[in-house]
Amino acid sequence: MGIIKKIRKNLSSTFNKIFKRGKIRRIGIYGPPNAGKTTLANRIVRDFTGDVVGSVSDIPHETRRAHRREDVTIESNGAAITLDIVDTPGLATKIDFQDFMAKGLSEDESRRRAKEATEGVIEAVRWLDDLEGVILVMDATEDPFTQVNVTVIGNMEARKLPLLIAANKIDLDNSTPSRIRSAFPQHPMVPISALTGNNIDVLYEKIAEHFG
């Protein structure tokens, strides 16, 4: 494609985005298992609708099916944006049933959970095709250079879709959100605690600004 044609196409896409501002956007909440995706989804939905999305647990892969909550209007600083929020199962490249047994589940329950978790990962991957933006939840106490994080970011960049990083668990003493910022400086990042609500207003502000 010629350069002029390419520039014209990009300008046209920007123009279209400006005039689609009233449209409801479908935003996925992604991240590795136990990063706090469902805790964040519950907080957002509870704050703006009074409802919850799903149950949370210390055992990985508690969310094994994607849950969509429609028409959540987030208001911040006089701006408002209406989103469909999709809470997705944790993305992983390995699922070992023995990890669940180590958390106290029976062998049968662990095998069943492992099977359901693999299906959940596939569902999360497939949802990427139907989204218009992603909130990537990272555990700020962990190394941010994980393949899941790199893969989600790479996919959103390749699709030219907006991505916002939520550096979660800042209520914990060993959290270092600055590591996430220096690992992925090309994307906006908000340090939060989905559990306590610390800094959550800043996240809402960024959501309205970034996905609006």
Place this chain on the structure above:
Amino acid sequence: MDLVSSDKLDRLTSVEKIRMILDGVENGKIIVLERGLTPQEETKLIEATMTKITPGEFAGIEIESYPGAVHQSWFDKLLKKPIDRARLTVIGPADQLKMLKRDRDVISAMVSSR
């Protein structure tokens, strides 16, 4: 361990790359790709891996690559040229390959036999 050249990778389709990786890893091999997968290929590999997981037999893969470049020229940004993130990638069975540390340019890993 198989070290796969970028020339070979360029000749393979996405489906062939994923098949080659999973066949190798299921047989206990560590695969090193001179040039990494595209983000779309990475998600297809994750999806294909999930279908292969069998409790007690195959727990999945460990995959690590260097993060891609983060800076683009203003001209590349104007053209919305995708960031080239295809860099060296190491893939192995989850029960044999363990990543110890990774930063922008160094991957430290431990490999064990079955």
